[in-house]
Every structure is written in C-alpha cells, then in structure tokens.
Amino acid sequence: GNSVTQMEGPVTLSEEAFLTINCTYTATGYPSLFWYVQYPGEGLQLLLKATKADDKGSNKGFEATYRKETTSFHLEKGSVQVSDSAVYFCALPDTGRRALTFGSGTRLQVQP
Amino acid sequence: SAVISQKPSRDICQRGTSLTIQCQVDSQVTMMFWYRQQPGQSLTLIATANQGSEATYESGFVIDKFPISRPNLTFSTLTVSNMSPEDSSIYLCSVEDTTPDTQYFGPGTRLTVL
Numbered sequence: 001g002n003s004v005t006q007m008e009g010p011v012t013l014s015e016e017a018f019l020t021i022n023c024t025y026t027a028t029g030y031p032s033l034f035w036y037v038q039y040p041g042e043g044l045q046l047l048l049k050a051t052k053a054d055d056k057g058s059n060k061g062f063e064a065t066y067r068k069e070t071t072s073f074h075l076e077k078g079s080v081q082v083s084d085s086a087v088y089f090c091a092l093p094d095t096g097r098r099a100l101t102f103g104s105g106t107r108l109q110v111q112p
Numbered sequence: 113s114a115v116i117s118q119k120p121s122r123d124i125c126q127r128g129t130s131l132t133i134q135c136q137v138d139s140q141v142t143m144m145f146w147y148r149q150q151p152g153q154s155l156t157l158i159a160t161a162n163q164g165s166e167a168t169y170e171s172g173f174v175i176d177k178f179p180i181s182r183p184n185l186t187f188s189t190l191t192v193s194n195m196s197p198e199d200s201s202i203y204l205c206s207v208e209d210t211t212p213d214t215q216y217f218g219p220g221t222r223l224t225v226l
Binding site: 031032034036042043044045046049089093094097098099100102103104105 | 113118143145153154155157160202204206208212213214215216217218219220
C-alpha cells in the first residue's frame with residue numbers, strides 16, 4: 001500500500017533559521033499529500049495539502065511542493081519561530097481507502 | 113472545516129476497566145475514523161466508522177477490545193475494554209470533510225492505564 005518516509009528528529013534550530021523536513025512517498029497513482037502539525041498536548045491540525053503534481057501547499061509561512069519526479073513533499077519555512085516547536089507529520093491516503101497513512105513524525109525544537 | 117470535540121480529554125484508569133470516548137462533530141459527515149497514538153509514536157488507524165454499518169477494523173484491532181458505535185452522522189464512540197497499561201495512548205477521532213481525502217482531527221483523549 002501507499003507509504004511515507006520522514007526524516008528522523010528531533011530537529012533543533014535557532015529562531016529565524018530555515019527549516020526543511022524531508023518527506024518521500026510511495027503511492028499508486030497521484031494521491032493528495034498532507035502535512036499535519038501536533039503542538040504539545042494537542043491533537044493534529046492540518047497544516048497544508050497538495051492535491052496534484054507540482055501543486056504547492058502553503059500556510060502560516062510553511063510551504064511544500066508535490067514533486068512526482070522525486071516522489072517528495074518536503075516541508076519548508078524560511079524563518080522559524082519558537083511557537084513552531086511541534087511534531088510534524090507527513091501523510092497520504094492509504095491505497096484504495098479513505099484513511100490516512102502517516103509518517104513517523106519529526107519533532108522540531110526552536111530555541112530563542 | 114469541521115469542528116470536532118472529544119470527551120474526556122484525558123483520564124487515568126485502572127487495569128481491567130473500560131472507558132468510552134465520545135467524538136462529536138458540528139456537521140454531518142459520512143466517514144469517521146479512530147486512530148491510536150502510542151507515546152512518542154505516529155498514528156495508527158484502529159477502525160473506520162460509517163453511519164448505519166458496522167465499523168471496519170484494521171489488522172491487530174478487534175471489535176471485542178475496541179467496540180465502536182456510530183448512531184448518527186455527527187457522533188461516534190470508541191470503547192477501550194478490559195484495559196491494560198499497553199492501552200495507554202492518545203486516541204483521536206477524525207472526519208473526512210467535504211473535500212475527499214482531507215481529514216480533520218479532534219483534540220484527542222489522553223488515556224493512562226495503571
């Protein structure tokens with residue numbers, strides 16, 4: 001079935017640093033791709049999504065581009081803030097089903 | 113997007129007991145999902161719950177341990193039965209919004225079993 005691989009964390013950055021969290025996927029066809037964020041003690045929030053190849057999803061300064069050539073959906077932000085400290089999950093629909101398959105999650109810690 | 117609430121937000125339970133988690137959505141949705149997030153881990157799908165039909169369980173999850181109800185299009189419950197410390201996790205419900213494949217999550221129920 002469809003699967004996703006994320007870079008392992010934790011990722012520790014200083015405030016205003018550039019962020020990249022790598023995500024690659026294996027899928028049948030071209031499913032939608034998602035990034036979710038989980039702040040400490042909270043549930044998951046949809047951060048951004050892309051529904052087809054070359055689409056760029058963006059939200060709160062975060063961006064990710066659906067690259068079918070490299071089967072990637074890397075998350076980027078130009079200048080991180082302490083408030084961005086959270087766990088980030090890459091996800092896609094499972095093969096032939098509506099449920100989501102999640103990556104292992106990447107913990108981001110931003111230091112002032 | 114749909115607004116989802118869960119009750120309780122957290123609980124501490126004794127082994128051998130059961131806990132029922134409620135998930136309420138502010139709009140009618142066809143598909144609801146229950147996930148488990150073990151400490152420090154990613155999310156694992158427990159089951160898919162559609163109104164008017166039996167829940168569909170994933171490999172490794174059985175109805176006797178995790179019975180699910182879906183009485184209408186805005187509500188579902190998940191029961192964790194005969195709990196053991198290994199059931200200590202965050203349990204999250206999610207719904208598929210009007211956009212196919214796009215899911216929104218509740219705040220989760222943090223369960224600790226002693």
